[in-house]
Amino acid sequence: MEAGQLTERVTPAMGERLRERLRRQPWLGALVVIALIFLALVAGEGLHAVAQTGVNGLSLGAIYALGAVGLTLVYGILRLVNFAHGDFLTFGAYMAYLINVTWGMPLVIGVFWAMVATALLGLLFERLLWGPMRAKRAGFLQLILMSIGLAFLLRAIIQWFWSTEIRVLDVNTTSTVEFLGLRIGQTQLVVVIVGVVVLIAVGLMLRLTLLGKRMRALSDDLELAETAGIDTRRVINYTWIFAGALAGLAGVLAAAITDLRPELGFELLLPIFAAVILGGIGDAFGALAAGMVIGVMTEWSTLVIDARWKTAVGFLVLVIVLIIRPQGIFGRAKAI
Amino acid sequence: MSLDPGTLAPLAVTFESLTDPDFWVSVGVLAGIYAIVALGLQLNTGFTGIVNFGMAAFMAIGAYTMAILVIKAGFSFWLSLPLAVGTSMLFGVLVGLPSLRLRADYFAIATLAMAEVVRLFAQNARDLTGGNQGLFCDLDNPSNCYPNAWNDLSESINDFVANFWSDPPTLLPLLLVIWITVGLATLALTYLQRSPWGRVLRAIREDEDAAQALGKNTVGFKLQSLAIAAVLGSIGGFFLALDLRTVHPLDFEPLVTFFAFSVLILGGMGSYRGVAFGAVLFWFVLEGTRFIDLPDPPFTETRIAALRLAITGLLLIGLMAFRPQGLFGKREEMVLGE
Numbered sequence: 001m002e003a004g005q006l007t008e009r010v011t012p013a014m015g016e017r018l019r020e021r022l023r024r025q026p027w028l029g030a031l032v033v034i035a036l037i038f039l040a041l042v043a044g045e046g047l048h049a050v051a052q053t054g055v056n057g058l059s060l061g062a063i064y065a066l067g068a069v070g071l072t073l074v075y076g077i078l079r080l081v082n083f084a085h086g087d088f089l090t091f092g093a094y095m096a097y098l099i100n101v102t103w104g105m106p107l108v109i110g111v112f113w114a115m116v117a118t119a120l121l122g123l124l125f126e127r128l129l130w131g132p133m134r135a136k137r138a139g140f141l142q143l144i145l146m147s148i149g150l151a152f153l154l155r156a157i158i159q160w161f162w163s164t165e166i167r168v169l170d171v172n173t174t175s176t177v178e179f180l181g182l183r184i185g186q187t188q189l190v191v192v193i194v195g196v197v198v199l200i201a202v203g204l205m206l207r208l209t210l211l212g213k214r215m216r217a218l219s220d221d222l223e224l225a226e227t228a229g230i231d232t233r234r235v236i237n238y239t240w241i242f243a244g245a246l247a248g249l250a251g252v253l254a255a256a257i258t259d260l261r262p263e264l265g266f267e268l269l270l271p272i273f274a275a276v277i278l279g280g281i282g283d284a285f286g287a288l289a290a291g292m293v294i295g296v297m298t299e300w301s302t303l304v305i306d307a308r309w310k311t312a313v314g315f316l317v318l319v320i321v322l323i324i325r326p327q328g329i330f331g332r333a334k335a336i
Numbered sequence: 337m338s339l340d341p342g343t344l345a346p347l348a349v350t351f352e353s354l355t356d357p358d359f360w361v362s363v364g365v366l367a368g369i370y371a372i373v374a375l376g377l378q379l380n381t382g383f384t385g386i387v388n389f390g391m392a393a394f395m396a397i398g399a400y401t402m403a404i405l406v407i408k409a410g411f412s413f414w415l416s417l418p419l420a421v422g423t424s425m426l427f428g429v430l431v432g433l434p435s436l437r438l439r440a441d442y443f444a445i446a447t448l449a450m451a452e453v454v455r456l457f458a459q460n461a462r463d464l465t466g467g468n469q470g471l472f473c474d475l476d477n478p479s480n481c482y483p484n485a486w487n488d489l490s491e492s493i494n495d496f497v498a499n500f501w502s503d504p505p506t507l508l509p510l511l512l513v514i515w516i517t518v519g520l521a522t523l524a525l526t527y528l529q530r531s532p533w534g535r536v537l538r539a540i541r542e543d544e545d546a547a548q549a550l551g552k553n554t555v556g557f558k559l560q561s562l563a564i565a566a567v568l569g570s571i572g573g574f575f576l577a578l579d580l581r582t583v584h585p586l587d588f589e590p591l592v593t594f595f596a597f598s599v600l601i602l603g604g605m606g607s608y609r610g611v612a613f614g615a616v617l618f619w620f621v622l623e624g625t626r627f628i629d630l631p632d633p634p635f636t637e638t639r640i641a642a643l644r645l646a647i648t649g650l651l652l653i654g655l656m657a658f659r660p661q662g663l664f665g666k667r668e669e670m671v672l673g674e
Contacts, residue, residue: 141381141440142656145652146652146656148649148652149651149652149653149656150653151649152645152649152652153650153653155642155649156645156649159641159642160642163638266590273449277442277445306460312453318445319446322434322438326439326442
């Protein structure tokens with residue numbers, strides 16, 4: 001009887017402490033879940049298979065993360081749910097195709113051109129659409145439907161010029177590198193390295209430079225930032241340059257490890273949204289980490305379910321996060 | 337951003353097909369189907385303030401449940417219809433329960449993801465849905481095809497029509513039934529909107545907290561709104577399945593939802609009567625690109641598809657920028673989520 005009372009007194013207190021801890025640092029909970037999944041998979045499928053799919057997951061995750069950083073910055077700063085972001089990826093991929101295949105130049109130049117062109121595209125629409133719509137104080141539904149219209153328009157333009165034919169970039173898809181007993185495709189390795197390096201650079205820039213600080217200030221409260229003397233227009237332009245360039249890069253990387261179709265970006269959009277929401281809207285670091293997590297989870301899922309279903313993993317994460325913690329694992333509990 | 341000077345070419349083309357009754361029947365059938373779907377969106381987005389991007393899923397569930405029950409399980413067509421409506425409604429409630437508590441933008445993303453999950457399921461659960469082949473009549477066993485019961489009815493309608501009009505178009509009965517449904521749904525929704533129930537929905541759209549403060553169970557009301565939209569979506573799905581004679585995952589892409597949104601916006605936010613008008617106008621333009629004989633180079637089939645996509649995109653952008661209330665809507669119905 002006494003022992004029962006004792007546990008009754010202790011357990012809720014411990015549960016309470018744990019819950020409090022999880023409430024303040026929910027990413028700890030996420031980390032534990034990922035570790036448990038990892039251990040379960042290693043036990044079931046062996047370390048080699050888990051590591052091999054994990055590498056695939058890192059390349060997919062790098063693409064999601066690059067797409068998600070731009071989307072989350074725009075979402076956080078401009079309160080714009082940009083459904084055209086996926087088609088920015090497609091646009092970047094076709095720009096690289098133009099340089100790399102049509103004109104036969106090295107892919108590196110294609111990547112640079114894709115980033116520049118997509119950044120310019122972002123600036124163009126800011127000037128043509130989003131700036132004027134903000135000035136008109138357009139409502140949420142107006143903006144969201146406009147971004148969908150823009151997504152269709154971009155896809156239509158790509159389909160007009162390049163048709164729906166499946167195309168590939170001029171990359172080496174056959175040779176592999178042996179590393180710790182893992183077979184890693186050469187292109188895939190380049191994708192992971194480029195993705196991770198760029199992501200770290202972006203992360204450092206957002207954390208350390210004044211521009212990054214200003215972006216975070218705008219994300220917190222645009223009007224207050226303006227009152228504080230920040231040139232919001234300039235910061236918004238930089239945001240679009242960032243979002244566009246990273247989306248362009250993500251598009252090329254996605255095309256390099258798979259192929260090019262006009263639907264390329266729209267199909268990546270929902271997992272990217274999942275990363276944005278899991279990471280907490282407006283939080284670039286959150287989006288980074290969440291993109292990587294979703295990429296790895298997606299590839300790990302192929303160990304237990306048919307690969308045809310792997311796209312569903314991103315949706316599943318999205319749904320679970322929205323139900324359990326819509327502000328994301330890094331987000332602060334604002335009104336959702 | 338211009339689409340090549342080739343876009344101007346239709347002006348040089350004859351409009352003969354505009355006198356073709358098949359053109360008008362095809363416009364009418366599609367317009368009617370999308371009017372039914374857009375009526376559901378009008379109830380959700382126009383009158384309740386919930387931005388439902390998952391209509392394609394309700395259509396898919398309606399069409400697939402009907403086709404699976406008839407073709408795979410041998411149910412009668414007439415029995416499969418209420419069962420499919422029920423399934424779609426149940427799905428709407430299941431999706432709505434967790435997601436309707438979310439902010440509007442999260443709800444929009446969640447419903448879009450839900451629609452993609454349904455399509456992914458239709459594509460990959462091959463045994464049940466036929467996968468990328470879709471579901472269609474088994475020619476070896478044509479006795480239990482879902483359009484059979486409909487074909488019989490359709491023929492008897494056309495026999496009757498033949499008394500007044502010799503050789504009516506084969507799709508005429510479908511057209512009639514669809515537009516009778518549109519009329520009934522419009523009347524029912526207009527009536528509901530004038531009821532106290534409809535007033536609560538509008539109150540939720542205007543200010544959910546205030547409606548809650550008045551003691552209304554706002555999530556419950558939103559759930560009912562979503563369930564009715566699911567019913568209308570599944571009815572649109574049946575008619576699409578009868579029109580196309582197959583049920584295929586590609587017919588339920590997210591694009592379908594946004595066709596319905598274009599219809600909705602064109603007709604006007606907050607106007608049930610505008611929906612039918614918007615539907616006819618939208619499909620007149622979109623089917624026009626198919627029926628007008630555009631010269632093959634530069635207008636290949638994929639380019640005409642691209643043109644339809646571009647028209648939809650430009651329509652959404654243009655209306656949202658310059659006339660967000662649509663052609664017949666009221667400006668004050670467009671203040672969502674500010």
